[in-house]
Amino acid sequence: GAGVSQSPRYKVAKRGQDVALRCDPISGHVSLFWYQQALGQGPEFLTYFQNEAQLDKSGLPSDRFFAERPEGSVSTLKIQRTQQEDSAVYLCASSLVHTGGLHFGNGTRLTVT
């Protein structure tokens, strides 16, 4: 069956530009997570949704980062006024129940020049 789908696969942005990253979770998965993975490091938690409710956004590094999941399915991570330190792979993951195993997408590799 279809897994977690993320788009775009690669994104190059000039410093100061806004970007929007999309995540299509596995159908029926209640929980959705966004992670940031810098080169050579483990994924770092950004935010968590249960259906359309954003229950935890403690990992968002600044107020330039915003995530939404308005209908409890597709989610968008928006980064405003991108900075070079935002360059990373942004991973989306979903799970059927909130304590279940996470299924990751292939990620969006963001490069800010």
Added chain:
Amino acid sequence: GENVEQHPSTLSVQEGDSAVIKCTYSDSASNYFPWYKQELGKRPQLIIDIRSNVGEKKDQRIAVTLNKTAKHFSLHITETQPEDSAVYFCAAMSNAGNMLTFGGGTRLMVKP
């Protein structure tokens, strides 16, 4: 919050040997411990997981052990093969289920 430490950061073994990766966690409320394998440029893939109500779980050449008292868990891969070469991440999830905290990763290299 939860803190997960993983060792070693790199591990090189000969094909056919065993590999062991160890992790410690700080939050005693954590009760779910998955392991992910990530090949270069690809998504992390769940390979095995364990919950806090069991001490060991095995799936073919892969096993995971959990010591709740000491707050550490380990991944064991037996009869390693070149295709096992990848970065492996351990993780811990709290009872609230709202955050999976990852270790820093172990780069495993299996030499043919």
